[in-house]
Amino acid sequence: MQEVSQNQIGEIVEHYKKILGVTPRQTKLETILPEEWNNFCLKNNLDVRSEGIFLLRNMTAYVNRGSNTPELNVFHEFFGHGLFCEYAQESRSLTRLERRLMNDEITEFSGRSFSGEDLQKFRKNNPNFNLIQKQRQNNLRLYELFAIWTEYYLSKHLSMSDKFKKKYDSAPKEIKECIEGLLKYQKENGELALFYEFGMPRYPTKERIKKLLENFSEDLLKDVKMVLIYGSRKPYSDIDLFIVSEKTGEFSNNWIDIRAVTPRELDYKLSVFDISFTDPILTGEIIVGNPSELEKERKRLLQQPITQEAVYYNAIHSKEQRIYAEQYPSGSKKHGIGMSYAHTFMKNAIRLSQGKRQLTKTELLR
Secondary structure, X not given: OOOOOHHHHHHHHHHHHHHOOOOOOOOEEEEEOHHHHHHHHHHOOOOOOOOEXXXXXXXXXXXXXXXXXXXXXXXXXXXXXXXXXXXOHHHHHXXXXXXXXXXXXXXXXXXXXXXXXXXXXXXXXXXXHHHHHHHHHHHHHHHHHHHHHHHHHHHHHOOOHHHHHHHHOOOOHHHHHHXXXXXXXXXXXXXXXXXXXXXXXXXXXXXXXXXXXXXXXXHHHOOEEEEEEEOOOOOOOOEEEEEEEOOOEEEEOOXXXXXXXXXXXXXXXXHOOOXXXXXXXXXXXXXXXXXXXXXXXXXXXXXXXXXXXXXXXXXXHHHHHHHHHOOOOOOOHHHHHHHXXXXXXXXXXXXXXXXXXXXXXXXHHO
């Protein structure tokens, strides 16, 4: 049976580095001869019928060379489960818990012999083991779907789509429907968006943001004047985009927040020092547009006079945000967002009344 060559693995690694900015770092791969597979499974208390297995404990993907599709199993175990356990937001805490459990077991059994029954009894009362079981159950569907989709994704990348189709022709209806749903999302929003839906880290370069927007919000780019990325820009934080365009609107999900405003709206909001506009203008990095136009708006914020209208505007918006927040239960996300804006607008009104320009959230809340 054909196996994935080292050259092909290297090609895939470079592909992931280019599109995602991540590669397998901790994950290892071991392919096992068919005559040794049964002994390996029995020794590690694994199902001998399996064609591959990923062990979180040592971050190693094991693949049976004698299976019908060893190359797809490498995609599944090494790039699917391996990358997910290394990088996916939902799995990182599970990886940390597994390491804590291993340390607990070393401490408990170091220097003495023990049986499988002793190990099971210890794990039953271990809080880290119980948390691992709970998180595994919660993430199992996502964990497996990412690995199956990875098989599809990489088999297509390496012109092996016929093998993927043959392998999953006889798959249960539920799995087929899930795969179809993933492929539909990928077709509509692009592969990068699907990676992010799975909880992979976001390293938003200009090229990746442009690629995202081309697939994700094509309408917003038709009359775009400027696209800025702002916010923390951390790998597991939302991607915050501020767009100046004749097409307006807002969109948000678990990993991206897009806000599009018209040039006319931007002009007025900057004149009254609206912090939700001044912050992205002053802290954002330009993705699309003329950098000189951005510098022009920044200079304007530092030079334009502070008017009484600007003070009133911020005070009134503070009150409006407080009223909005009080429509939701205390402790809810929307209540927290509303109260945060109410606090920010009021601080801005006070600072402006004192003749002070603290026009980014960091400056204002310092």
